[in-house]
Amino acid sequence: MIILIFLSSIFLIFPALASEKIIIQYHIRPPFFIEDPKTGLVNSGVIYKLVTNIMNDTKIPFEFEKMSFARTMLEIKQNSRRICYPAANYNSERKKYANFSVPFFKDKNFVIIARKDDKRIPSNANTEELLNNNDLKLLLKIGYSYGDEIDKKLLNYKNYSPSMGAQKESKSLLISSMNNLQMIETISNKEADYFFMGGNEAEFILTYFEKNAKNLRIVPLANAISGSVRHFMCTLRVEKEEIDKINNSIKKIMRTGN
Known part of the structure; x- marks a missing residue:
């Protein structure tokens, strides 16, 4: 009887993690989420x-939830849900307020998307020269990190950092929460001149949105910048033991390909 009371009190104080879902938030972003x-x-x-595949392998209950990227970043900072x-x-x-898994996906090198007829952007563009040219307007997605190398540049x-929150736009900078189709249309309509994107994503969306991207091109960067490495980024409510399970499943699936 004493043992049963003791066990009951433990479960009241520390709910079993296995019974708590992890919410996997996403926004529609071909070819990653379609x-x-x-x-x-x-x-x-x-x-x-x-x-x-990774989450099924962990045996941790989960469900997908559609959410804007900006809202997801805010919720992760607030740490109010799992x-x-x-x-x-x-x-x-980001590491200051979130738990990260090991990496599980790497994109191709960064490229830029620009108009075919924009002669100001050479066919093998240099990142520093582009950013230093204030006659060119760069389109950025608010809150997005483009990896340490591009973020530092x-x-x-541009005096821009994804961690700064709301920032003033300028003649050479347009900051937006647009989706990929809207970003393509913004470049096509000459409201901005270029944006950075990983190679996999750029190749896919120019095909996926072919009708809207007829006057656009992919421009490789002369100083090749490695593509983004993707991780699970979780609220601190997702315990270390669960991150360990996610890491183990990532390693298993990366090793076996299943």
């Missing part, structure tokens, strides 16, 4: 499939 046009919910994508964003770049600032040349 929606079913009938339901508007995710049903395909490179990272979606990987994450599903949330993971499974396509995050790691940086030291953005801070140096």
